[in-house]
Amino acid sequence: MNTVPKLGMGTFRLEGDVAFMAVKNALLAGYRHIDTAQIYGNEAEVGQAIAASTIARDELFITTKVWLENLSLERFLPSVHESLAKLQIESLDLLLIHWPDMSDDADMHQYLGELAKAKAQGLTRHIGVSNFTNAQLDEAISILGDGAIFTNQVEVHPYLQNRNVIAHCQSHGIQVTGYMPLAVGKVMSDTTLKTIANEHGVSVAEVVLAWQLQQGLVTIPSSTKPANLACNLRALDLLLSADNMAAIGQLDRGERIAAPDFSPLWDQ
Incomplete structure (x- = not known):
């Protein structure tokens, strides 16, 4: 797919x-x-679900x-090949x-160099970072060059809006992907969000996801229930007012x- 769908399925x-x-069920x-990750321990199951679908x-x-x-230099690319094998995809x-890395065990120049190699070798179409501060993002840009970093994936929800990071990323043309958009369910009982949801005749989840989408973010909520998965997708059709925002x-x-x-x- 040439463009990233703005609303994805998180698997944390x-x-x-x-x-x-x-x-x-999401597919x-x-x-x-x-969206998955090596540490989630579910790449194989994600791959099985993709393989079981009829989607190209x-x-x-x-x-x-x-x-x-x-x-590390020794483990980076082999780990990517292992992820691809688990996911049952070629790239x-x-x-x-x-x-x-905050431990000094791995040098940013080295691991970003391996990330660039992964792209050069056709293992991935885009590369990016997650949980990088503005200073770390600037360092990454200086290493990889302008336009190389596709996204910075960071925690964003109504109780942690991360405005400085979003503005900094957007000023560099870097897509922000917001994870934990529903604050692990905490938003569901929020009075303000309930009022906005009632105004539009939608769920609180739809309101929160639409709020992220209207800021130009990609958002990756996680759910196991088919009804909630379908509900989350409806956020794509919700337009919040300036007062709501x-x-x-x-x-x-x-x-x-x-x-x-x-x-x-x-x-x-």
Whole structure:
């Protein structure tokens, strides 16, 4: 697929048969963008679901991410080949560095060089990063050159709006992909979001996803239920008013969910 579908299917925390059925149902519902990662432990199940579908490969956009332990020169490209084997595809649409290495075990010049090699060797059509701060993104651009980085995938939801990172990426022509858009379900009970949802006769999930889409973001919600998968897709048809967008903008409280001990020093 030449362009990335703006609303994709995230697979974080989905394992085994649950992952297989979730991706299978997502594809049946109309999703054509599937996001996985080496550390999720579900690339094989994602691949099985893709293989079991009747959808042509060129209609799909498949993303995976290289994990920290595979950033070395010795492990990087072999790990990508392993991911491709599990996914049962010949090449990816997008390959990301999952997290910047903060331990000094891996040099950014080296692992971004391997990322560029993966693209040069035809293992992926696009390359990008995930969880990079603005300073780290600038360093990555200086290493890879302008226009090389397709996306920076970062946590974005109403309670962590990451405006500085979004603005910085967009100023460089880099697509932002927002993960955990529903804040692992926390948004569902929000009074402001419920009011906006009732105004439009839609779900809170649709409101939150439409809010991201209207900012020009790609968003990758995760769900295992066919009804929720279909509901999320309807966000593509929802247009929020300027007042709606402003009201959601007031919900930001810097609440970060994905903050492991190896995180970078986040932008505020």
